[in-house]
Amino acid sequence: PAYDLVIRNARIVTAEHAAEGDIAIKDGAIAALGRVAGDGAREIDAAGKFVLPGGVDSHVHVEQRSGMGIMCADDFYTGTVSAAYGGTTTIIPFAAQHRGMSLRKVVQDYHEAATPKAVIDYAFHLIVSDPTEQVLGQELPALIRDGYTSFKIYMTYEALKVSDYQMLDILALARREGALVMVHAENHDMIQWLAHHLVDQGHVAPRYHAIAHARVAEAEATNRAIALARLVDAPMLIVHMSEIEAIDTVRQARARGLKIFAETCPQYIALTGDDLDKPDVQGAMWCCSPPPRDSAAQEAVWAGLKDGTFDVFSSDHAPYQFNEGGKIPKGLTTTFKEMANGVPGLELRLPLLFSEGVQTGRIDLHRFAALSSTNHARLYGLYPRKGTIAVGSDADLAIWDPQRQVTVRWADLHDNVGYSPYEGRQITGWPTTVISRGRVVVENGKLDAARGSGRFLRCESPDASRPLGKPAPEMAKMGAFGVRPLF
Ligand code: DUC
Ligand code: ZN
Ligand code: ZN
Ligand code: ZN
Numbered sequence: 139p140a141y142d143l144v145i146r147n148a149r150i151v152t153a154e155h156a157a158e159g160d161i162a163i164k165d166g167a168i169a170a171l172g173r174v175a176g177d178g179a180r181e182i183d184a185a186g187k188f189v190l191p192g193g194v195d196s197h198v199h200v201e202q203r204s205g206m207g208i209m210c211a212d213d214f215y216t217g218t219v220s221a222a223y224g225g226t227t228t229i230i231p232f233a234a235q236h237r238g239m240s241l242r243k244v245v246q247d248y249h250e251a252a253t254p255k256a257v258i259d260y261a262f263h264l265i266v267s268d269p270t271e272q273v274l275g276q277e278l279p280a281l282i283r284d285g286y287t288s289f290k291i292y293m294t295y296e297a298l299k300v301s302d303y304q305m306l307d308i309l310a311l312a313r314r315e316g317a318l319v320m321v322h323a324e325n326h327d328m329i330q331w332l333a334h335h336l337v338d339q340g341h342v343a344p345r346y347h348a349i350a351h352a353r354v355a356e357a358e359a360t361n362r363a364i365a366l367a368r369l370v371d372a373p374m375l376i377v378h379m380s381e382i383e384a385i386d387t388v389r390q391a392r393a394r395g396l397k398i399f400a401e402t403c404p405q406y407i408a409l410t411g412d413d414l415d416k417p418d419v420q421g422a423m424w425c426c427s428p429p430p431r432d433s434a435a436q437e438a439v440w441a442g443l444k445d446g447t448f449d450v451f452s453s454d455h456a457p458y459q460f461n462e463g464g465k466i467p468k469g470l471t472t473t474f475k476e477m478a479n480g481v482p483g484l485e486l487r488l489p490l491l492f493s494e495g496v497q498t499g500r501i502d503l504h505r506f507a508a509l510s511s512t513n514h515a516r517l518y519g520l521y522p523r524k525g526t527i528a529v530g531s532d533a534d535l536a537i538w539d540p541q542r543q544v545t546v547r548w549a550d551l552h553d554n555v556g557y558s559p560y561e562g563r564q565i566t567g568w569p570t571t572v573i574s575r576g577r578v579v580v581e582n583g584k585l586d587a588a589r590g591s592g593r594f595l596r597c598e599s600p601d602a603s604r605p606l607g608k609p610a611p612e613m614a615k616m617g618a619f620g621v622r623p624l625f
Pocket of ligand 2: 322377378427
């Protein structure tokens, strides 16, 4: 046969194009598109189905210890298996530095964890919590050249947060070295102050998490992060956005031509703060940061998904088991401050967006492809190897049955979390066949992928990280005073 695999009669949809035709795959890559004459060692008839680029999930936590020291429930096997079942063929988890650690060592440790277990391809973002001279001067520039071209920083969480001063250091470095900075934008002191008084007065249940993480804390930090980026003319991406005013702030920044990118997640279209309002500690299962808000905020998120304010729709999969060593730390009748923050979403990210977005007419399939795959690959330097259906690209594909009806039950999912925040929800449309580098890894509900068969991806320095060349006027003036360039 001319090809390893040929998919026939597909309705092929990418971020830019739609076409009816065949996809021929050889040696893990797409070899031909259109009317393919040669035969395949294997052929799949995709009549009546959509073939989309395999999902790229650029915000996931796998085998990571949280700022509070709690270990994720998913390792690189269960995490990547769960991703594959949900139509995702590339993940970009974090290699997380905790203070005092060498970033180089952190990266080695994550590779040791991922290499023997991952079943789909992966890259890494770095989490920078300790920007020492060694980290800024040596480790980060070298790591960026080695293919780790994005890093996340936190404006909140005692153990992880960086100061505004440190943010400027990190942004200036990213600008100079060609990396993209991702920011968790919430005002730390507002949250701490509210939380302190809530706990002080005995309000310790999970539902108060959604009160302590006030909307204005996200709005303020988003605005401040953008201001810091403006000072030094560094592009930036705000992760997991949930809130109306913050979304508007990003929209305005972009309207002014700034390179501010934005991400939102399933929990902000499918959950609300009321989900945390459950008896006893049950609400912990819906706890994430920022917290889901209300239906008005959900509508604002949809508007942003539609109008392009959001570039990427990621899961922020942060899997913690309920009780056993997870969300509710053992033996503790806890306050909401000790809960692990995060919800699972790797497997349901795309089905939720398809069902709630495409099926309802809120977004079209091109936008779905962009939000679920293409824009992730572009923003993080993996395009066009990942994120599209084109000759020469990796054959990472998801064949979607738009009619398939699924009722979410955690028991049918493949993560190791033990519950789903979306239990009982009806979903229309499902990725029934998933292909990673030409290998059919999921078909008819069955997995066929060996542990360790996923490959590490080095990220290029993305166009998204190129500065505009317009720092704040005062910075431009410093040169005229003979000040040495700051980046
Ligand atoms: N931030 C994340 O990115 N994930 C989980 C929790 C959080 O605060
Ligand atoms: Zn975060
Ligand atoms: Zn007090
Ligand atoms: Zn996260």
